[in-house]
Amino acid sequence: MTDKRVEEKVALPTEESRNQSRRAFLKGTAAVAGGVLFTKAASADYDPKKAVAPYAGKKEITEPLKDGPWRHRLGFGVRRYPYGQPTPEVSYIQRRTLEWLTPDSMASITMTPLQYLHGIITPNGLHFERFHGGAPSIKAKDHRLVIHGLVERPLIFTVDDLKRFPSISRIHFIECPANGAMEWKGVQLNSVQWTHGMMSCVEYTGVRLSDLLKEAGIKLDKARWIIPEGADASGMSRSIPLEIAMDDCYVAYAQNGEPLRREQGYPIRLVVPGCEANMWVKYLRRIKVSDVPLQHREETSKYTELMPDGTAQRFSWYMEPNSVITYPSPDFKMQGPGRYVVRGLAWSGRGKVAHVDVSFDGGRNWHEAHFTSPVLDKAWTRFEIEWDWDGSEAFLMSRVTDETGYVQPTMPEMRAVEGTNNVYHRTAMVTWRVHAWNSKNKGLVENVQY
């Protein structure tokens, strides 16, 4: 460890030194792990001379700067795009699908390009899609929501009626339980878009389901389940236990401040925070309050998990805590040895993320990352950790612990219990192998699985 490296660490912003992992550094912990050197910080006083150190020896640019043509002519006027579009340069940032996944596009899925997203909010146009019978074009004025069954008085609402109720706005992740399903038997995909993109995180605004159920006079002594149903061609339905319905569900009409998109259930959808996206019924037109579940196809034939011994789990609701490193990840290439800010996403269907730890040596040693976003209930949380890559082969993993104390398992642990034919809820850690800088595929980042 050279003195120069110690000085570089000292130049860290103070906000980063506030977090726990920094405190660990300040206590004098240094770990050498799989060719990864963690330097020891000495003091936190700022000295402008230290900013010079990383640039020492780099060639100075001497050619005078030039203006681009946009400096000398006007840009486009307002309302050229009444509904704004992403700049054409980033047109590669798209939700995408794999043609071999499904036989048609009406019962299919697209994945969100997590590798290109920042922060915790997914733009509406990049929100993943999962259709069971295509996305209908329903007009809000033609849509109705009925609440009936074990209630004092069946009620019917227009979308405008719903907007009159007290509203709530929350940021939540929404995840298809099949996220990562292609990787139970091993890896086959090299992008977080494919491995984790069946999810998004947006702000929903709507009416508390508990309010609507009480508006209709729910008979709490008999009611045990609610059975929401969609108005689309699939008539999507699931059975949701009353505890979850009364906890934090709501009927949403807005997503990131604007009306829901058709792909996400316009005009209204159910929001079931933390639970399988399949339960968040889109185009919601009916909620039946019942004493028994429906045993719908999507909770018997599908969305049940086959175990190695031939048994199956049913009524799977909560999405397990999960995390993934989005940078570096297989869409990126290492640029040579040096310092990297490793970034990723963590989330839990049971509450807030408490810790994210990152390993660079396949799980032998771990280092706590810090959060760069708000830490919200059942929402994506951004984490970062600095890493001095010495150019040797490395195995990057992230491991989330949520506020319930649950610690994300390794893939061998999960496979030992669940086998490989579960399809759903493959929520164990993934591993990115970083090829050594002096190897044939120098700096390639590759998805591997233990």
Add this chain to the structure above:
Amino acid sequence: MFSTKKSLIAVAVAATMAAGSALAMSSSSGGKATEAAAGKTDGKWASNYREIIKESGGKYLDREVMEKILGKDVNSLRAKLDPNNPYSFEVDDAIDGGPHGNSQCKVPLAFTEVRDSAEKHEKADYVAYGYGKPIAESAIKPWEIDVNGDGDGFPILPDDKYMTVEKGGNVYVQFCGMCHGEFGEGAKGYLPLAVDEDLVTSDFRDPAPMKTIGNYWPYATTIFDYVRRAMPFWSPNSPAIGDAGYYGITAYLIQANGIPLDDNGRELDDEDKATPQVVMAANKYMKNQGNFFCDHRPITHNKRCMKDCPDYLVGDGAGDIHHYREARKLPDGTLQYNVNQRLHETPPGIGHKGF
């Protein structure tokens, strides 16, 4: 309380888990804890689990908290199949109607945060706003298309409207066969409906067993509910088929899957009428029904180890970080795809045949 197979299976799974993660296991049987204690053992659980969870700041899935409540048996699936276990999603069979009744699951008692929040919202006073409109149940009927596991919701037709199973087969061939195969064997990438494969897998490299109505579905009522609700794919809930036609398709699928209708194994004849009674008879003999159990997650209780972690938590689960699998041949035939793009030797791409 539970079918024998379910219990036996749970033991086998528990054994696999012990081998896989080297965690201490002790056998545990059902029963409500009578004495309250901070750390319960003897195969029962602490009745004061709420206090223990509260003391921990709500960390009900923390390994140490679970050990205090469940003893050292936190990973045991068998224990979780007992409805009295605070971590169990199961509902007592006596309440939900036995092995062939409309089975239920619940949010576990130990998920105190969820239960407390639900209770708070249930109890909070609420004065209706009156923003909706009252509607008669009779007016909702056309939308009330759900048929549950108990058979509630079946449309009742005049006796002479029900068709024979043979005619139901014709309806099936006309509307369903082009995607699912004339005998339910599957076609064009769509799922088969009547292939009878063993669901047990001994080797993870084996292809996934094909799950069909006969070998997997727990309820026959689901066939009618789903087919009428969502099929044919391009024009669901079709008036051209009608309720009688949907009964016909359902009965044909029951016949094609060889689902018995009584203890003697009687199967549907072509001349039999396709009625709700037939579906309910088959509903009692769905052979896989007893093999479903409520979601038992979390399944593993990993440790938040930070330094020099034990081998079972490292790499391949035996401490080897170089023993990994790589992406090789993909379903579309591409080998280890996109390497040149990922090395930035060619412009960024979208991966193998993605679009």
